[in-house]
Amino acid sequence: LTNIFEHKVEQQQAWVRVVNVTENDTDPLKWAPNWPAEYDGYKRTALPTKTRFGGHGGSEALPEEKLTRDPWLKRMFLGYAFSLDYRDRRGHAYMLSDQEASLRLTKPQSGSCLHCHASIMPLYRELGNGDAMLGLERSSAFSYEELNQKLRASGHAHPVSCVDCHDPKSMSLRVTRPGFLRAISEFANSDGEAQAFPSIQEWRVGKREKPYDPNTDARRSEMRSFVCGQCHVEYYCGKKMPLTFPWQKGLTADAIEAVWNETTFKDGTPFSDFEHAETGAKVLKAQHPEFELWSQGIHAQSGVSCADCHMPYQREGATKTSDHWVRSPLLNVNRACQTCHRASETEMLRRVDVIQQRTYELLQRGGRAMVDLLDAIMLAKKAGVPEAELAQALLLQRQAQWRLDYVAAENSMGFHAPQEAARLLAVAIDQARQGQLSALSARAAHELTGKPEVP
Amino acid sequence: LTNIFEHKVEQQQAWVRVVNVTENDTDPLKWAPNWPAEYDGYKRTALPTKTRFGGHGGSEALPEEKLTRDPWLKRMFLGYAFSLDYRDRRGHAYMLSDQEASLRLTKPQSGSCLHCHASIMPLYRELGNGDAMLGLERSSAFSYEELNQKLRASGHAHPVSCVDCHDPKSMSLRVTRPGFLRAISEFANSDGEAQAFPSIQEWRVGKREKPYDPNTDARRSEMRSFVCGQCHVEYYCGKKMPLTFPWQKGLTADAIEAVWNETTFKDGTPFSDFEHAETGAKVLKAQHPEFELWSQGIHAQSGVSCADCHMPYQREGATKTSDHWVRSPLLNVNRACQTCHRASETEMLRRVDVIQQRTYELLQRGGRAMVDLLDAIMLAKKAGVPEAELAQALLLQRQAQWRLDYVAAENSMGFHAPQEAARLLAVAIDQARQGQLSALSARAAHELTGKPEVP
Amino acid sequence: MSQWRKKWALALALAIGIGTGIGAYTFRYAEGLSYFSKDPRACANCHIMQQSYSSWQMAGHHTVAACADCHLPHETIAKYLAKADNGWRHSRAFTTGNFPEPLEMIPRSRAILEKTCQGCHEGLVQGMLSQGNEAPACLHCHSDVGHGERLGLGGPFGSTALEARQMPAHGVKRKP
Ligand SMILES: [Ca+2]
Numbered sequence A, B: 001l002t003n004i005f006e007h008k009v010e011q012q013q014a015w016v017r018v019v020n021v022t023e024n025d026t027d028p029l030k031w032a033p034n035w036p037a038e039y040d041g042y043k044r045t046a047l048p049t050k051t052r053f054g055g056h057g058g059s060e061a062l063p064e065e066k067l068t069r070d071p072w073l074k075r076m077f078l079g080y081a082f083s084l085d086y087r088d089r090r091g092h093a094y095m096l097s098d099q100e101a102s103l104r105l106t107k108p109q110s111g112s113c114l115h116c117h118a119s120i121m122p123l124y125r126e127l128g129n130g131d132a133m134l135g136l137e138r139s140s141a142f143s144y145e146e147l148n149q150k151l152r153a154s155g156h157a158h159p160v161s162c163v164d165c166h167d168p169k170s171m172s173l174r175v176t177r178p179g180f181l182r183a184i185s186e187f188a189n190s191d192g193e194a195q196a197f198p199s200i201q202e203w204r205v206g207k208r209e210k211p212y213d214p215n216t217d218a219r220r221s222e223m224r225s226f227v228c229g230q231c232h233v234e235y236y237c238g239k240k241m242p243l244t245f246p247w248q249k250g251l252t253a254d255a256i257e258a259v260w261n262e263t264t265f266k267d268g269t270p271f272s273d274f275e276h277a278e279t280g281a282k283v284l285k286a287q288h289p290e291f292e293l294w295s296q297g298i299h300a301q302s303g304v305s306c307a308d309c310h311m312p313y314q315r316e317g318a319t320k321t322s323d324h325w326v327r328s329p330l331l332n333v334n335r336a337c338q339t340c341h342r343a344s345e346t347e348m349l350r351r352v353d354v355i356q357q358r359t360y361e362l363l364q365r366g367g368r369a370m371v372d373l374l375d376a377i378m379l380a381k382k383a384g385v386p387e388a389e390l391a392q393a394l395l396l397q398r399q400a401q402w403r404l405d406y407v408a409a410e411n412s413m414g415f416h417a418p419q420e421a422a423r424l425l426a427v428a429i430d431q432a433r434q435g436q437l438s439a440l441s442a443r444a445a446h447e448l449t450g451k452p453e454v455p
Numbered sequence C: 001m002s003q004w005r006k007k008w009a010l011a012l013a014l015a016i017g018i019g020t021g022i023g024a025y026t027f028r029y030a031e032g033l034s035y036f037s038k039d040p041r042a043c044a045n046c047h048i049m050q051q052s053y054s055s056w057q058m059a060g061h062h063t064v065a066a067c068a069d070c071h072l073p074h075e076t077i078a079k080y081l082a083k084a085d086n087g088w089r090h091s092r093a094f095t096t097g098n099f100p101e102p103l104e105m106i107p108r109s110r111a112i113l114e115k116t117c118q119g120c121h122e123g124l125v126q127g128m129l130s131q132g133n134e135a136p137a138c139l140h141c142h143s144d145v146g147h148g149e150r151l152g153l154g155g156p157f158g159s160t161a162l163e164a165r166q167m168p169a170h171g172v173k174r175k176p
């Protein structure tokens, strides 16, 4: 009986604002009295979680080092900060401290890094005199340490916070990050396939008078993914160019590669993330393209959003709230999957496992092909093959490495788009082996001075 | 208006048997008066149909030649009857006449070929004195021509017929083909993953007193695929061994390869389908593994059977029948797919297209890798590389060709298990390129008499 | 539900249908009047609706909601308009046999459903509805509340789910 009574009371309390919150309230604690259930969930992102390929495990100071687990990653990144330290992700609560602790910061990094690791909007507005987009642009001139200090001093040094995804007045979802706002509008303006985004399809056949703006044009179901797309995306973030999400031609790995290939730095040199320390190839680095890979999968194209799986609704007393403990859905199959899928929890876990296992097997196969390619190039160099004759092998290294890294850096081990991930790995493997063939035949031709003719 | 009256009347109808049918009634016309709707559908399998990758198109005498469309197929099959004539499939009505018309018959073929191309059971019973299994075994001693003549003389020269899938007394589904009966029982007895087959899982944990028998043990939903698994499967059908479905280790392409690798002919030589005319590699031929690939996909593992998509229910007045016009489900999306999927017809077609396009692209990529491999081996041979040093390249040809052919010969262009098909192609490409590397470095080593050392 | 409203709605429905005299006959004959009853068996009067009826009986809501609770607006006027609309469209379709099978819900029907879900579950989903932008689509996640998994014409996931999954191979019967 008391139970019913409690329910009734809670029902009325939903959404009673105990305190007022504003654009500058980056501390989630401030929001807690109004929305205690959401706040409780949010706080739990500090708890350790572990699945076969997800989460970060126990209570160690830092998550596991990917470079130790897969040495071919380290080899692939030689010459770049990622070869120093590259770890598993973990909960949102750690995003700022994990960044600060990374040995990648022993190389000079740009202030733009904070775009996705802190509740940065007030600082952007400050830097841009009210214009956040300008603020972001200015942020790339700062070193990471300088901007981090400014942030700490401003009192906004929190991980992603309520105000980053919610309008404090209406609590509607909204996107705040300038990087995303610009890029999604560029994407809308491209002719890249947009099956997952009905509002972009509509905008494209509509008047196009104003640039596409997710905060006014997107549907609620799209916003449930856009808020995540602010950060879980491929980017360039360095000193040579402002923070860029490369979506001008579409959201596929191939379209993104094409954008990078056509990009030049201010000094006119063609875009690349780094020069590979061993081979000298000018290569790319892919970072967590969850949003992009998801967009190529059947879930996205059926309207299933990130929040559907990673923040499923849960019943708390007499109201339903979104679980703000953003984490692997495999820890919460009942709510995350079974509202849509009738299969048992064991069966859902088995399905994911089959998909991830296939991806993992191909990924390791790709890693072996990459190592063989690097070996072949180095042997050719040792044998004195001139630079020019290795151009093709180096180009193939760039292409293969892009795709292999794309799937490796994506955090769902292929689940977000199983067939597409397998396709990318197949192409990566082909390119790596072709590079190896090119290096081998260049070396053979060199050692035979001209013979056998390269087939 | 009459329509409504009819509805009301039909609602009351039950199965009225106008004529009696028996085990020896292979002529579907005999069954027509009892089940006119099913018979009408069955007859329509003679109509031409066409989708992007399915069906066979217009009213030409014979379907399109695959060898012309994809010349790499022809090259891959050199030395085997499949390099003479290899066409698109079409409707069931043509199965016997298309076989008879095939130029593959210009090479001696075994009588067992009829197992899947005619209503053959009465003839098997005759050959085996009532024991069909024995009849099948004896059939391999006959040449195709001999047995075909016997069949024609017996009056049973019909394509797959009612009696092949239905018990004439109860009209229950049943499987008749000895090849399937033996193989599915062997598979049940293996520890191959059987996610798609609940009754096999049960049999395995049960007493196992009697061998697994689909006709008594399988569920109805499984029978709706087993009847197709009688023919839409990988096989060996030649003179050196009775007809074999290679399922003793499981239903994956890898498990089947393992079975072939461990098989020897009676004369003790290791199993292979043919010797490649150019390279001399002892290779395998994969035939239409629809049942096997389907079993690895999410549909099979969710209990969706062949008949669900290829023979969906349809309403005729107030009664429901299974559409016996077995054909591409893309010609019938509403019934075939929308019965389970909530997306629109256009959207379902688009989804299939995305899946098939990705598979097609990888398949062609695999074809190029295969041609490069064959070229590399031939160059090495020309350069005088001794046989022994090419052993690895030839082995890799066998492995790569097996997987490439497996996906090419499967008739859904990857749809039945999209990620698995992409995985197989990725592995095929890797193997083909590794074979090429092996041949190239053998040639280089040979031409340099010992140098550079093979990496 | 008052008597005069029933009559008013019937009149409206017939007025739409009367254009072709035959429409009225059809409507009556095919038990079109059942559109004006709350009894779920009334919907099942058409064999086309049989599948929906039997699957509804197996789904969670059958003890708390009947067809009309979900498929017709809860506000009186809107309810009768919808009844007339459905009544006319379904009767005509039934007569001509001209409709897709499995059935496809039209957007109007979908919109009604969304509203009726909210109607009963207002308290629970208050938080979801309180956000400024458009309401979430309940059917995106809960499309199986009324009838279980989508049924179409049957098959292993339809009203024959239990049958197909559990029935041994023998005993195929013509389905009604
Ligand atoms: Ca990048």
Ligand SMILES: [Ca+2]
Pocket: B234, B235, B236, B284, B285, B286, B287
């Ligand atoms: Ca074979």
